[in-house]
Amino acid sequence: MRKLLRLLTSCSLVLGLFLQIASAATRLEARIVDDASGAPLAARIAVTDVHGKFLEIDGKHEHVQQLNKRWCYVDGSFALPIPDSGVTVNIRRGLETRPLSETLPGQAIDKSITKTFRLRRWTDLRAKAYMSGDLHAHLPALANAPLQMRAEDLHALNLLILGGLPLPNDNSFKGKVDEHSGPDCQIYLGQEVIDWHLGHLTMTGLKSLVPGYPAPGGTLEYWTSNPHLDIMRAARATREQNALVSWAHFENLPGAESPVAVALGLLDAIELPTWSDPMQLPAHLSPWDTSGMATAEFTPMRGVDLYYQYLNAGFRLPLAAGTDKSGEDIPLGSNRVYVPTKGKVNYAAWVAGIKAGTGFVTNGPILEFDVEGHAPGEVVEFGGRKQIKARVSARSILPFTTLEIIMNGRPVAHKLILVQNQSPVDGIYSMQVDATISLDKSSWLAARALSNPDITPRLMARESSVFSHTSPVYFLEAGHKVREEASIVYLRKYVRGLLHWLATKPAFSREEDRDAVQRDAEQTLRFYEGL
Structure with a gap:
């Protein structure tokens, strides 16, 4: 009896294996090419069966999660066995190419499918x-970076050492x-300094x-705790090398x-976004808590609104x-900064564009x-009163609801359209806003x-929403800097909060670091009090 049971069990396993192979015997051999030129394209793909289950492709590939799918990075081609019930192939390549989604039936007779997927740019x-x-970014490893950059249509990458x-x-x-x-993928290794x-x-x-x-x-309470460091020393040392310094993930920390x-x-730019949603409060509230x-006296602000306070105090901050x-929780370049480089295609030109504040940040649009023929980064002087016309257009492969023109932190033009009431043209969502604005001050x-x-649902990684923002255009009345008193008062409180925390004698790695942070804070408070 036991021998019979063992024989039946063995037969069942063999039969199950046979049925599994038979149900996935159709082989898909696929290419991905540019629709206009026919050239092979790197991209990321997600293949799912009729139940929505992710199917792995042949070979070893880097992976990433986005839009509730698991994606594989491929370099122009891929292959996999597919079940007779068929599969859905999704392909994405950055923000300027139309996403492709196609359902392929399995083949009951012909057990081989050869397919070419043609990707179409909607802008270049x-x-x-x-x-x-x-x-x-801290990943990918250098050897994997070029493929992921080409697959995400990304031209420059700063990989950080910690x-x-x-x-x-x-x-x-x-x-x-x-x-x-x-030529199309410029990679530089940089450094992140953390406190x-x-x-x-x-x-x-x-x-x-x-x-x-x-x-x-x-201290990051759930992870690590060390004495504090003077991070402004790193900013000064970077400036001495004529390199770029930005404030990391400003919306989050x-x-x-x-x-x-x-x-x-000491700053060339503010990163917004990097980690989380700029339209939400920061996760790290220690400047307010301490x-x-x-x-009620010193209220936390959303990342984007805190950025506006610096602009309102007269700083030109890209x-x-x-x-x-x-x-694997976010694709490389999911948040990115675009800048015009005047025909130059190299890392130095991209960094120079960031410093000049001539571009925009985006995770989609x-x-x-x-503004009167002027673009982000430009400074325009005027006298007395001035009426100007401004126009913004936004186009995106991802749905968005709102388009605005902001002046000194407040919307002066606004449009909201529910996603279900929009009619994307060939897969592209678009809006335009025009405004006539009267200026009587900087x-x-x-x-x-x-x-x-x-x-609308939060589509992006880390529970973030679709977001895009230009660097400012500056209009200065008689050359005077922007001065919004409420913003200046808020920034004074911010620095007084830092001085209050320093008075509690937190631990520093060196007394020289503590003294330097104290001196810088006192000098900064005098600066804001003089505005």
């Missing part, structure tokens, strides 16, 4: 002399564009790494020293963006913003597109 910003890049947090690229710093780069209370800095274009930051400073870095002229002030990619103007999370 590279042809318009723009470069797009991810300013803040002290005390081992990463695959730690020993690869060269102080120049990396040898893995190509969990004071803030994080992103640096790129360094000729040598800034020493003295062997591990992150400060604005840090206690961001008003210091801005006031002392300020010694009640919430936007940048990155992904903080350190795993492509913005075109014009002002900055910018445009933003977003998806209102109250009426």
